[in-house]
Amino acid sequence: MLVLPPVSVPSLRTSPTLLEISADNWRLASLVGVVVSALAVAALPADVAFWIVGALVALVAVAFVVNAYRRRYYGGLLVAPAIAVLFAMNIFPLLWSLGLSFFAYQSNRQSIWFVGLNNYIKVLTNDIAAADNWHALINTGMFVVLTVSAQMIVGFMLAMLFAKQFPLRKYLLILVLTPMMLSVVASGVFFTYYYDPTFGILSYAINSIAGGQFILMDSKAGAVAGIVFADAWMWSPFVMLLVLAGLVSVPKYLYEAAAIDRVSAWRRFWTITFPYIRGLLMLALLFRTIEAFKLADLVILLTKGGNDTMTISYHLIRIANEQNKTSEGAAISYIMLFMVIVLTNLYLYLANRRTRES
């Protein structure tokens, strides 16, 4: 008979009462923290108060950690440090700018007053501003569809090429990965050179073959093609790496079994390979879509928004940074965030439904 070794389970501690001094009394720690930091912020200069508040946050955090540890609440314990950094550096500023979007505030002026939803109404319906915004948004949608599909297709095909062991594979793979490692500043500037009508390689090649003067950036189609090509070239390796990580993790014996059963290549792909790469493919799609919505740097470098290639992100940089309309910019970005959230939820919903089916 199987005898399990005796496992001693220490009894869970009951919560300490409010005024008990103990390391896991998070209620007392939070209370002290709130009172003392309120006093410090009110009485002391900002830079001193910051470190006092920081120390108190650390104290409260320690109390929570000890509390979680004694109650075996490991999930919270593991997640907490990452959430803390994200909160301080991302979520807090996000909420701050959400707040700003309800005020009239320009970063080059002192005045600030509450205007409620006026910023949102203005960017969505105002005759002049809203038309630009909608236009930039439609352009962004176009860029998202074109760049993401180009990246997925090229990345997937590259991954298929590299999905086997062959001589020199290691050295060839690093060549394909290099475009991703270039700084956008450098590669964007060099793409302006490649596309340049007078000095550029592309124009030189086409002119010497077809004759005449070839200017890629002359039309909207050309300008869009130029931007999409540069973006897809830079980021297809990203998709490739994720897909490749999935492809090489498929156990070999599955293919061997499929070969014995004479399963067709098409079915082998959908029933064996695809389930293994689906998660990573979804991740690649998700992150590339989010990044594509933020496309601005290449547009700035290649066309400066000319030829009707203005994207919402670049438009936003202009409004928030060059025209100093901080709160209008915040309003636009929250409308944009809303759209991205709807889109990603749709992705995640579809992905989860697929998982449940299989």
Next chain:
Amino acid sequence: MAADTSIWQRIGFRRSFGVAEAGWGRTLVVAGVSFVYFLPVLFIIFTAIKPQALALSVPPTLSPTSLFGLIPDQFVFTPTLENFSSVFSRVMTGGGQPEPTGFDRFFFNSIVIASASVLLALILGTLAAYGFSRYPLKGNDTYLFIILTTRMLPAIVVIIPVILMFRAVGLSGSYLGIILLYTAFNLAFTIWMMKSFFDELSTDVEDAARIDGSSGTRVFLKICLPQVVAGLAATFVFGLILTWNEFLFALLVTGPDTRTVPVAMNQAVSSGGRGTDWTLLAAIETLFLIPVFLVTFFLQEHLLRGVTFGTVRK
């Protein structure tokens, strides 16, 4: 058998998927594709060793060697290393002694900031991903989604409150500030990526170890982590590449002492109002590419090795 081997199968496309062996035929095909894909980078590297006067020549000069007469003479230039030394010290307008440009400092900054923040994000993110995967909280998916949302807004929106916040507490222009900012910038991707790797591991081995009396820490360090080394390497490389080249945060948050190379590069090539200095830009970019290229190259083994070494998978 010989009857149904097509030309494709004979040159190495025998079975479509899996880490199978393929021959030199596959190497040739992939080499062709890779070379074409690499051409724009190769051109930047060649521009870095071009004499400055030839940077904008028509027809463009393409190669430092004629490859035994394969490339016509008009496309060939004589290589020089002058551009690399002018990255670090160059003669400013008006002549005189060469002055240091401070790029050694900027390279140092880039290395310190990128490696510190990516490692920090990897440690915090892996712990969090393990937590999300093995000890789901109430509303686990909501937390994960909120984390993802932090990557959705354009940086410009987050950066204005961050600048105000950093100024108020004196983090503006310090290493700590930019490192923390980049850590947060990398966390979303790290958590999602590592969670997808942890989710794919079978929990059978872990459960067995727990029953045998291993502590939670031991299960994490000795059983889970070794199985996701490939994931850690991939996440590290992605994080490094994104952080290494990040421009907007660095432009607005770093001071003269903590400036990173992308910002300095942008200033160096467009200052003076004479348009882009192509050879200088190419030289900086080439030097800047080397560290991240080497890291990726050496982590590649892990990047590609399947995570299947005898463990039971779901």
